[in-house]
Amino acid sequence: MKIESYGKINLGLDVLYKREDNYHELSTIMQQIDLSDILTIKDIKEGIKLESNHRDVPLDSRNLVYKSWEKIKEKTGINRGVHININKRIPVAAGLAGGSTNAAATLKGLNELWDLKLNEEELRNIAVEIGADVPFCTMGGTALAEGIGEKLTKLKSFKNHQLLLINPGMGISTVEVYKKLRLKGKRTLDTNKIISSIENNDIKTLSDNMINVMEEVVLENNPIIEEIKNDLIKYGSLKPLMSGSGPTVFGFFDDLDKLHYCKDKLEEKYTKGIVVEGKTI
Ligand SMILES: C[C@@](CO)(OP(=O)(O)O)[C@H](O)COP(=O)(O)OP(=O)(O)OC[C@H]1O[C@@H](n2ccc(N)nc2=O)[C@H](O)[C@@H]1O
Ligand SMILES: Nc1ncnc2c1ncn2[C@@H]1O[C@H](COP(=O)(O)OP(=O)(O)O)[C@@H](O)[C@H]1O
Numbered sequence: 186m187k188i189e190s191y192g193k194i195n196l197g198l199d200v201l202y203k204r205e206d207n208y209h210e211l212s213t214i215m216q217q218i219d220l221s222d223i224l225t226i227k228d229i230k231e232g233i234k235l236e237s238n239h240r241d242v243p244l245d246s247r248n249l250v251y252k253s254w255e256k257i258k259e260k261t262g263i264n265r266g267v268h269i270n271i272n273k274r275i276p277v278a279a280g281l282a283g284g285s286t287n288a289a290a291t292l293k294g295l296n297e298l299w300d301l302k303l304n305e306e307e308l309r310n311i312a313v314e315i316g317a318d319v320p321f322c323t324m325g326g327t328a329l330a331e332g333i334g335e336k337l338t339k340l341k342s343f344k345n346h347q348l349l350l351i352n353p354g355m356g357i358s359t360v361e362v363y364k365k366l367r368l369k370g371k372r373t374l375d376t377n378k379i380i381s382s383i384e385n386n387d388i389k390t391l392s393d394n395m396i397n398v399m400e401e402v403v404l405e406n407n408p409i410i411e412e413i414k415n416d417l418i419k420y421g422s423l424k425p426l427m428s429g430s431g432p433t434v435f436g437f438f439d440d441l442d443k444l445h446y447c448k449d450k451l452e453e454k455y456t457k458g459i460v461v462e463g464k465t466i
Contacts, residue, residue: 186298190222190290191466192281193321194350194428194435196343196383198397199374200366208317208333209363212372214379215318215334216343217325220350220463222287223272224250226294231266239273241356249288252315257295260311265299276459278356280429282318289322309335318429325466327383329376343383346465347444349422351451352433353409354458362430365402373398388437392423403431410434416454420447 196214203209233254235244242248246255250269258264269291275283289312296303303311305323312319317334329338374396382391404410410427413434417425421443422436438444444462452460 186226186294188224188226188290188294190224190275190286191217191322191325192220192275192283192286193217193318194281194348194433195397195426196327196391197374197376197379197395197426198399198429199372199376200363200368200398201372202368202370204333209366210332211330211334212374212376213330213334214340214376214383215321215328215330217327217466218281218348218350218463219466220275220281220461222275222283222290224287224290224294225270225272226291226298227268228298229266229268231264233266234268235271236269237271237273239271239277241277242271242273249284249315249319250291253288253291254295256311256314257292257299257301261301261303263299263301267295276352276356276433278358279352279433280357280427280431281350281433282322282429285316285318286322288312288315288319292319292323309337327465329380340380341384343386343465346388346437347441348435348437348463348465349417349444349448349451350428350433350435350459350461350463351413351417351455352459353407353413353455355407355432357403357407357431359430362399362403366399367402369398388439389423392425392437395424395426397427397429399430400427403427407432413451413455416451417447420450422447
């Protein structure tokens with residue numbers, strides 16, 4: 186069985202406060218994009234064997250795919266073996282939920298392969314035990330995510346908007362970014378404005394109002410992110426934003442020719458990085 190495992194961007198990310206369980210309460214708009222990994226899942230006699238084309242992906246119990254298999258065993262009592270090949274195309278530790286989407290795809294894949302009949306709600310309840318971004322990844326599309334990311338409100342579809350994603354070629358630890366955050370004790374992101382722009386299919390107003398409160402602390406040690414944002418604007422993007430805990434930056438385009446011109450320019454400059462054209466799905 187082959188499954189496509191799609192990444193996400195945050196069309197705005199606000200961190201409200203630190204909770205007693207040490208997680209943070211969020212208000213974020215999550216958007217699935219067509220940049221994906223391919224998972225190939227096969228039955229084997231017992232245990233789990235992982236394989237990947239990407240050297241930064243752990244092939245043991247640290248992999249979120251491994252955690253999905255363990256959780257399925259624990260929740261359903263089923264004990265079957267599986268071989269999973271993870272063909273990585275989503276940059277790793279990039280703020281694009283690469284590991285989380287692989288975990289979600291594994292939950293859905295095993296549910297189908299083993300005919301477990303878990304419904305969407307049951308899948309989401311298992312997903313949150315694997316990671317905060319995993320419930321959204323099982324759902325996809327466009328959603329407001331609150332709580333630690335697991336309280337999801339589906340929004341109107343925001344499909345087919347063209348964007349460029351620029352990753353400077355290094356990874357950033359989500360845990361470290363949460364640790365460094367300087368919380369303001371009030372809302373920074375106007376989520377209603379983002380939601381109304383989505384409803385009006387208005388990428389310009391959306392882009393103008395996108396804020397990610399994690400940018401400030403990530404920028405301090407990674408000035409290249411500001412440079413990428415400036416270059417995106419210089420070559421025709423609408424106002425860009427860092428996704429999640431970074432370092433990937435994305436910008437929307439109202440014209441495909443402009444996007445291709447910008448892509449050429451940024452590919453020439455960021456030779457150590459990754460420049461990918463994508464769209465919202
Ligand atoms: C920042 C975001 C925004 O979408 O995305 P990424 O940049 O990772 O893609 C997410 O909140 C990342 O979610 P995810 O990566 O699934 O988090 P988890 O694995 O559950 O948690 C990793 C660690 O991040 C911190 N964490 C995560 C989520 C949250 N709401 N509050 C937190 O404080 C905790 O320290 C936790 O131990
Ligand atoms: N299937 C997976 N794909 C990528 N990274 C994974 C996976 N499973 C575990 N990881 C670990 O998760 C870390 C965060 O990676 P990733 O999920 O791509 O980033 P982010 O949380 O920024 O979206 C990586 O450094 C890697 O060690």
